[in-house]
Amino acid sequence: MNFSITEEQRMLKEGVRKLVQDFGLEYWREKDDKHEFVHELWNALGENGYIGVMIPEKYGGVGLGLVEMAMVIEELAKGGAGSTVAQLFMLTPVFGGVTIELHGNEEQKQEYLPKIASGELNFCMALTEPNAGSNSLEISTFAEKKDEHYIINGQKIWISGVDVAQKMLLVARTTKKEDVKRKTDGITLFLVDCDDPAITAQPIEKVGTHCVRSDTVFIENLKVHKDNIIGEEGRGWNYLLDTLNAERIVTTAGLIGTGQLATKLAVNYANERVVFNNRPIGVYQGIQFPLAKYSAELQVAQLMNYKAAWLYDQLLPNGSEANTAKLIAGDAAFQVCDRAMQVMGGYGYAKEYHIERLWRDVRLFKIAPVSEEMILNFIAQHNLGLPRSY
Known part of the structure; x- marks a missing residue:
């Protein structure tokens, strides 16, 4: 198993970075204020092939895997979207695309997958x-x-x-x-x-x-x-497990990108904000240490998530890895958003500085799509061999 980035993956990530320049923090703040779905972004993602990353080429997709989809979501999240973008990929590419591609019949694949890949059909x-x-x-x-x-x-x-x-x-x-x-x-x-x-x-x-x-x-x-x-x-439960594991991996990718974005916002502020002895607040270890800690945890979660996605793409068991990555990412992303708000002080509570939206949105993913407690139940039972607790 090799986690080095291929040239194709590098180009994929670079393409997403260019696309999100038109859909950055201000775009998401406006949509959040209006409670509006991000139709413009979703259409652009369909036109550029990002929705259909996992859909086979014969059905109009790109024919890559869940590793590449995770990379796309990370770039979207850290480009301004935050964790909400993971929900978009759960809904149509996973609930629709993954489920039909793995377990649908040929007629269903021909009818739905091309429309999913293009962004024409939402699930x-x-x-x-x-x-x-x-x-x-x-x-x-x-x-x-x-x-x-x-x-x-x-x-x-x-x-x-x-x-x-x-x-x-x-x-x-x-x-x-x-x-x-x-x-x-x-x-x-x-x-x-x-x-x-x-x-x-x-x-x-x-x-x-x-x-x-x-x-x-x-x-x-x-x-x-x-x-x-x-x-x-x-037999739907057997099929649904593939969908739910992909959902966890997609969620984690969004959390990682959110944590990276929150860290960037906090670091930029800490380097620019000067108080007391005309020194930036970023020189203080009380500012540095929490951000460094959660940055390290996000890197661990990212590697575990790539492992889970790689196993998924190889049709190998991946539930333990997917759950572990989600557990670590969910906590680290929330903690770094909370710490970023603390670093910014009163400005962190203002919409102008964006962190309050990331903070509100990321809190959901300590609960959903699977709670931290249910993940710990899974690890205790399946990884440690302890009795089922519920």
Whole structure:
């Protein structure tokens, strides 16, 4: 396994750096203030091939891997976007592109992947439920089969991007929990239209990530043809693991870029801000040490995330690496944003200096898409061999 950057990867990163010059901190501040989706950026990413980095060339993509997608997201995040940009790549390239490319049939690949790669088609995923939370196997949304169709009823929560998506990856039970031998059985993935009148969405007011709306989604007698199932009925959990591991890796890439951006903003301020004995505040170890510590942690997380992405691209087990990288990055990115705000003092609380947006947005990712506590459960059980605790 070689983590040196190839010439192709270097050019990919350089291309993103040039693109984000038109979508920097001021662009994201304006969009955040207006609670608007970043349509201009998303269109530019589609036109330049960055949305389709992982999609095979025969379906209109670039044909690279998750390592390269992580690099794209890092550059976008540290170029001004912050951690919210990771959500954009979760929604369509991962929930849509990865799931269909790995587990969809040929007809589904031909229909959806080219549109995903170009940015023409946006996705969201409906998994989380009010009474299940992180324990996704406890979902109760149910799809009852009737001839060639399924009738689906249920409620989902914290569904991001449903307002700008045309398609939804809907996770539902086709066999009730009490009727399966294993909890992982009986879960099925459906491709459905977001504008179907059987689906209604209610926005959730939240602290940050204002450029990506989150909703409570109500599903009432939604009729879905059997051809819109991903893979086989009842085996959706097995497919979903690939999607969720990719989601973690994408999230971590956004956190790393955010931490790098926050560090840069704090260092620039500390080098310029002069107080007391006409010396910049950056000379003080109280300023230097925390920034240095979190910078080191971000580098560790980045290497682990590249390892996870490389394993993913080789179709090898990667859950431990993906979870570990996300745990380290989530804490380090939040801590360095918080420290950057402290370095700037009152200015750090002002929108003009941008760190308050990064701070608000990054806090989410200590909770989502998987909480720190659930990651520690995973490490304790699967890495250390301790008993299952929940």
